Amino acid sequence: MKLVIFPPIETDRLQKVREAAGEMMVVNAQDQTEALREIVDADAFYGRITPELLAAARQLRWVQAPTASLEHYLFDELIHHPCLLSNMRGLYSDVIADHVMGMVLCFARNLHLYVRQQMQAVWAPIGGDDDRVAVSFQVGQSHVTETDRRHLHLADCTMGVVGAGHIGSEVCRRAAAFGMSVLAVDPVCREVPGVVREVWTTRHLPELLERSDFVVITAPHTPETEKMFRREQFQQMKNSAYLINVGRGVIVDLADLTVALQEGEIAGAGLDVLETEPLPPDHPLWRMDNVIITPHVASASPRIAERHLRALCRNIRRFASGEEPLNLVDKSRWF
Numbered sequence: 001m002k003l004v005i006f007p008p009i010e011t012d013r014l015q016k017v018r019e020a021a022g023e024m025m026v027v028n029a030q031d032q033t034e035a036l037r038e039i040v041d042a043d044a045f046y047g048r049i050t051p052e053l054l055a056a057a058r059q060l061r062w063v064q065a066p067t068a069s070l071e072h073y074l075f076d077e078l079i080h081h082p083c084l085l086s087n088m089r090g091l092y093s094d095v096i097a098d099h100v101m102g103m104v105l106c107f108a109r110n111l112h113l114y115v116r117q118q119m120q121a122v123w124a125p126i127g128g129d130d131d132r133v134a135v136s137f138q139v140g141q142s143h144v145t146e147t148d149r150r151h152l153h154l155a156d157c158t159m160g161v162v163g164a165g166h167i168g169s170e171v172c173r174r175a176a177a178f179g180m181s182v183l184a185v186d187p188v189c190r191e192v193p194g195v196v197r198e199v200w201t202t203r204h205l206p207e208l209l210e211r212s213d214f215v216v217i218t219a220p221h222t223p224e225t226e227k228m229f230r231r232e233q234f235q236q237m238k239n240s241a242y243l244i245n246v247g248r249g250v251i252v253d254l255a256d257l258t259v260a261l262q263e264g265e266i267a268g269a270g271l272d273v274l275e276t277e278p279l280p281p282d283h284p285l286w287r288m289d290n291v292i293i294t295p296h297v298a299s300a301s302p303r304i305a306e307r308h309l310r311a312l313c314r315n316i317r318r319f320a321s322g323e324e325p326l327n328l329v330d331k332s333r334w335f
Helices: 011-021 032-041 051-056 076-080 093-109 111-119 132-139 166-177 202-211 231-236 254-262 304-320
Strands: 002-006 025-028 044-047 062-064 084-086 158-162 181-185 214-217 242-245 268-271 291-293
Touching: 002 011, 002 032, 011 025, 011 304, 032 051, 044 304, 051 076, 062 304, 093 111, 093 166, 093 214, 093 242, 093 268, 093 291, 158 166, 158 202, 166 181, 166 214, 181 202, 202 231, 231 254, 254 268
Parallel strands: 002 025, 002 044, 044 062, 062 084, 158 181, 158 214, 214 242, 242 268, 268 291
Antiparallel strands: none
């Protein structure tokens, strides 16, 4: 058997791959010409496959994508080719879920606003109750103040997760650990064990939007999810609710989201991915104090590289020994 890698990988990674491949030949193609020549009789491929490379293959049975997302990887010939395709899903789940909860906590505790005030050396409770702490020390807190109301109690909140796959499931678990009620919709998953007894089908999205205080998008980019969130969906949300998107930017129509925020149809948004990246400097979202923007870094972690190599080598070992690779995808559905 033969595995072709292109673009080529570094020497230290290549050594681990060769160890995993055992007796299977590994070709670390240095350029397109070598890749085209070697893929003719290859059984497996890792890297960035193209229509030209696929057309040259005569016995290709398995392709390993280097990424979890596939919207920029798939093309018609690959979708209809009989080869198996696996991706790198599952490597980032806990990391991205942590990023989500960071945004949730910022909005719940107004941390995004307090950081802005700190830069101006302003001591001012959100809600305006400047003497709240002093009064409480003297006689104890006897009533709910405006500042109290402006700081959410997470155990009173409901999180709705759109996409209950690897990432979405981790988000659900973390939200539940904070005492939040959790709802989820997904086209395939029907349960998040120990957290969500019944994951709804996506036709229940309107109900999820109506009931949630935080709506978190963790779905992949597929033909079905592109522009899933438009003005209609924002109007179905509570005007006190927050949208958080760590899935794909094209799931949320950027113009409609901007209008929804400007019109107060939702309370705010935490965005790690946007329909236009990078977001233009003159875009109004930059100047909204109820918006948190991070530059597509929710998956950043010092652990990802080691996980990536481990997952790659695991699948190579499985293929070399005649086992089916893990993380197989339905090419027609992009996940």
